[in-house]
Amino acid sequence: MLTPLANQVRDRSDFSHQARRFRVVLENFTLNAELLFRDSALKPQVDPVALAAAFSDWHEAFELARREEFESREDLVLCAAGLMLKHLLLARPLKSLADIGPVKILDSKTNWPEGFVYTNFCISMAKAVMADLQMDKPINMKLADDPAFWNSFRENVTENISTAPGFFDLLFNVQPNWDGPDIPAFRNAIRAKPELDHDRRMALEHR
8 A cells, every 4th residue: 555645744743633634634635646646647636625524524523533542542543544534435525536447556556546545545644643653553565455355445335434444444454343333432442441331332323
């Protein structure tokens, strides 16, 4: 999996907080697309309105996620990035890439360029935030380079968008909880703690 953006922002101070601002997301989302397609005749167009919608919905979800007792800040970063991926796939700020493929993006070939770019952006941001927090989590490169993984990813999110954070976790060798892969409280690292009370569980399952 390509992560050129992570190198671009690695030296920025306090990036873990900057990443929560729309201006920073817009700037780096655009930069990520430019870097990925710098050697291609295909130049995707970013829809800033759709990106703003994705960011707004993500920010609300992220603020709720922060209330959970995460086992580690690393898991919170992965949860936040996975939620961002879900909302990008919903808002689709790169609709210009829809129904295009297969496409070669730098050294990678993909049948799903739209989803590939969203995922790449979220991985790059997660890696950059981790670097700012002096953490790291390796990517499962074998899985990231497996066309079968991307085919399954695409088919599943088309049927059920809530699975997007689960597929994102798999890329970092984190086992998702498929009962609610987009529900922070259902993450396996959190559910290893004492059980949620019944009323709260029911509210989360039927939100």
